[in-house]
Amino acid sequence: MDQESRFRDGVVAGLPLALAPLAFGAAFGVLAIDAGMGGLAAVVMSATTFAGSAQFAAASILDSGGGAAAAVVAAVLLNARYVPQSLAVASIFPGSKRRRLVESQLIVDESWALAGRSGRFDYGVLVGVGVLFWLLWVGGTAIGIVVGDLFDPEAIGLDAAFPALFLALLVPYLRTRRALGAALLAAAITLALIPVAPAGIPIVAASLACLLGLRR
Amino acid sequence: MSAAWIVVLAVGAVTVLFKGAGPVFLGRRVLPPRALALVEVLAPAMLAALVVTQAVGGDEAIVLDERLAGVAAAGVALLLRAPLVVVMVSAAATAALLRLL
Numbered sequence: 001m002d003q004e005s006r007f008r009d010g011v012v013a014g015l016p017l018a019l020a021p022l023a024f025g026a027a028f029g030v031l032a033i034d035a036g037m038g039g040l041a042a043v044v045m046s047a048t049t050f051a052g053s054a055q056f057a058a059a060s061i062l063d064s065g066g067g068a069a070a071a072v073v074a075a076v077l078l079n080a081r082y083v084p085q086s087l088a089v090a091s092i093f094p095g096s097k098r099r100r101l102v103e104s105q106l107i108v109d110e111s112w113a114l115a116g117r118s119g120r121f122d123y124g125v126l127v128g129v130g131v132l133f134w135l136l137w138v139g140g141t142a143i144g145i146v147v148g149d150l151f152d153p154e155a156i157g158l159d160a161a162f163p164a165l166f167l168a169l170l171v172p173y174l175r176t177r178r179a180l181g182a183a184l185l186a187a188a189i190t191l192a193l194i195p196v197a198p199a200g201i202p203i204v205a206a207s208l209a210c211l212l213g214l215r216r
Numbered sequence: 217m218s219a220a221w222i223v224v225l226a227v228g229a230v231t232v233l234f235k236g237a238g239p240v241f242l243g244r245r246v247l248p249p250r251a252l253a254l255v256e257v258l259a260p261a262m263l264a265a266l267v268v269t270q271a272v273g274g275d276e277a278i279v280l281d282e283r284l285a286g287v288a289a290a291g292v293a294l295l296l297r298a299p300l301v302v303v304m305v306s307a308a309a310t311a312a313l314l315r316l317l
Contacts, residue, residue, distance in 0.1 A: 091246070
């Protein structure tokens with residue numbers, strides 16, 4: 001299958017989720033304005049960081065009077081999981097270093113997870129989902145700044161759709177004992193760490209713990 | 217420079233590095249077999265961690281709310297071999313309905 005049709009596959013795969021980046025993007029825009037960040041800073045952040053949880057955390061901290069340092073630390077911890085995700089897809093990006101640097105910015109949980117669906121990470125799917133989400137995320141942020149909230153994403157249960165998506169993508173992996181063990185271990189570690197570690201740490205720790213389990 | 221812009225630029229720079237780390241620094245280099253095995257286990261681990269975080273994660277606390285009910289509905293849909301869209305809509309609809317009550 002050629003690259004263009006894989007890209008289209010990616011966009012199609014991302015479409016059912018399209019409401020989410022749009023609505024949450026608008027919610028971020030509203031929060032950013034409330035936090036005194038200003039519209040331009042908010043849009044630039046959505047365009048360059050392109051990571052919902054980190055952006056919400058940073059804006060919330062600024063909103064509640066926390067300093068820049070606290071906001072930066074929280075956001076960086078939350079985005080730490082992109083390092084192992086990035087390493088996992090290291091070889092699928094074509095072209096020059098500059099092109100790879102730019103296109104790798106399209107890595108987000110959803111594009112990464114959907115790209116891995118077939119077993120081998122698919123560049124077209126990652127970029128297709130990534131571009132779609134990026135446009136909706138930045139566009140949503142702009143709408144939030146200008147118009148305010150579109151609607152409350154939680155009122156229509158969008159926040160429940162994400163764990164459902166990741167669960168659906170997880171299930172096919174669970175056919176091998178190794179993968180099942182890794183998933184259970186990661187889930188247990190995550191549960192244990194959420195109450196005691198800063199946001200972002202549980203996911204990274206749980207993912208990395210599986211490295212130890214590989215000593216065989 | 218305002219605190220907001222410091223945050224935007226600092227977080228942006230670090231995130232660009234994080235996301236670009238693999239493709240830029242490793243690039244097309246073929247991973248050794250052990251690293252490949254690692255990557256195979258990473259996906260289920262990462263996904264499981266994401267499920268837990270997004271289903272019950274709160275502000276440094278476990279929060280059991282309508283999201284969990286949505287995930288349960290998704291689980292049922294998955295058992296019934298529903299397509300992905302149906303699975304997600306089941307989760308969203310369940311959470312939304314419970315919040316209406």
